[in-house]
Amino acid sequence: MAAITLITGSTLGGAEYVADHLSELLTDAGHDTTIMNQANLAELDPAQIWLLICSTHGAGEFPDNIQPFVSQLQVQQPDLTPLRYGIVAIGDSSYDTFCQAGKDLDHLLAGLGAKRLGERLEIDVSLDPVPEDPAEIWLNSWQKHL
Numbered sequence: 001m002a003a004i005t006l007i008t009g010s011t012l013g014g015a016e017y018v019a020d021h022l023s024e025l026l027t028d029a030g031h032d033t034t035i036m037n038q039a040n041l042a043e044l045d046p047a048q049i050w051l052l053i054c055s056t057h058g059a060g061e062f063p064d065n066i067q068p069f070v071s072q073l074q075v076q077q078p079d080l081t082p083l084r085y086g087i088v089a090i091g092d093s094s095y096d097t098f099c100q101a102g103k104d105l106d107h108l109l110a111g112l113g114a115k116r117l118g119e120r121l122e123i124d125v126s127l128d129p130v131p132e133d134p135a136e137i138w139l140n141s142w143q144k145h146l
């Protein structure tokens with residue numbers, strides 16, 4: 001069983017609800033989970049698995065609550081070679097910058113040596129108004145990588 005830290009980027013709370021739901025499902029499956037809604041690099045262990053759930057705001061911007069963490073990664077450039085992570089990007093395809101923050105976060109982690117488990121999920125809330133539903137389906141296959 002795995003130790004998984006769920007990290008959220010959310011302005012209006014939707015991504016946090018998705019993280020709560022995925023955390024519950026992972027716990028039911030026997031994993032240890034922690035949710036961080038204000039992630040701080042110094043408190044995170046790259047030997048654990050990170051599951052990032054991040055919406056996009058502004059014009060392709062990161063939500064405010066995850067911006068400090070993103071800046072820490074950009075400035076400190078930690079070696080994340082031991083890290084394995086999954087990513088759920090949430091956005092709205094009516095924006096040109098669809099799921100941009102989730103995509104940027106994915107590229108940032110990969111650029112620091114981390115290995116993504118499975119495919120990145122991109123949830124389009126204009127098609128899936130309840131993002132927990134596609135997230136749950138994605139989790140079923142993502143868990144096989146753990």
Ligand SMILES: Cc1cc2nc3c(=O)[nH]c(=O)nc-3n(C[C@H](O)[C@H](O)[C@H](O)COP(=O)(O)O)c2cc1C
Pocket residue numbers: 009010011012013014015016055056057058059060061063090091092093095096097098099100125
């Ligand atoms: C002001 C505003 C700007 C947004 N900008 C984008 C964007 O650039 N790209 C995108 O894919 N979605 C964008 N969205 C859609 C949000 O990502 C989407 O509504 C998401 O579900 C919000 O998640 P949250 O509740 O976790 O903040 C925007 C939404 C708002 C209200």
